[in-house]
Amino acid sequence: MRNTTLYKNLTNNERDIVEIELARIGVSLPDNLLDRFDDVITKRGYSSRSEGIRDAIRSYILNYEWMSEVEGERVGIVSVVYDHDQRGLMNTLMDIQHNYSGVIQTSIHVHLNDDNCLEIIVLRGDSTNIKGFADKVTALKGVKHVKLNTITPGSEL
Numbered sequence: 157m158r159n160t161t162l163y164k165n166l167t168n169n170e171r172d173i174v175e176i177e178l179a180r181i182g183v184s185l186p187d188n189l190l191d192r193f194d195d196v197i198t199k200r201g202y203s204s205r206s207e208g209i210r211d212a213i214r215s216y217i218l219n220y221e222w223m224s225e226v227e228g229e230r231v232g233i234v235s236v237v238y239d240h241d242q243r244g245l246m247n248t249l250m251d252i253q254h255n256y257s258g259v260i261q262t263s264i265h266v267h268l269n270d271d272n273c274l275e276i277i278v279l280r281g282d283s284t285n286i287k288g289f290a291d292k293v294t295a296l297k298g299v300k301h302v303k304l305n306t307i308t309p310g311s312e313l
């Protein structure tokens with residue numbers, strides 16, 4: 157049994173190290189995604205797939221937390237890579253963009269290859285709306301990559 161007082165005083169990273177109650181999860185992944193993940197963790201010298209997955213989850217959380225800290229009037233550049241054969245996805249993406257037409261300034265569509273499209277969407281407005289848009293797109297099935305960059309449109313540039 158862990159010493160709870162000691163445990164409370166640890167940072168999150170330290171808690172990860174001493175954590176003894178590991179949760180086991182089962183995840184369904186396409187073979188090619190797992191192969192590519194294994195390639196990366198091998199190149200980076202990870203000792204186990206689990207450690208790579210733990211780091212990937214930490215990065216995902218940090219990215220979300222970073223996005224949550226963006227506030228106020230912003231210009232947002234959202235890059236989206238998605239599978240254009242995913243049923244209904246292109247229509248849903250279009251519906252979302254229409255819902256955010258008040259903040260979307262422009263978009264570029266690039267047909268990357270037989271399967272994938274890249275869309276770059278530039279938004280300007282309150283960061284809540286920009287993040288809301290990026291979150292909605294990220295959660296869609298068939299969307300493989302979303303990157304949000306923001307810049308301030310203000311005089312501090």
Ligand code: NI
Pocket residue numbers: 240265266267268272273274
């Ligand atoms: Ni396309």
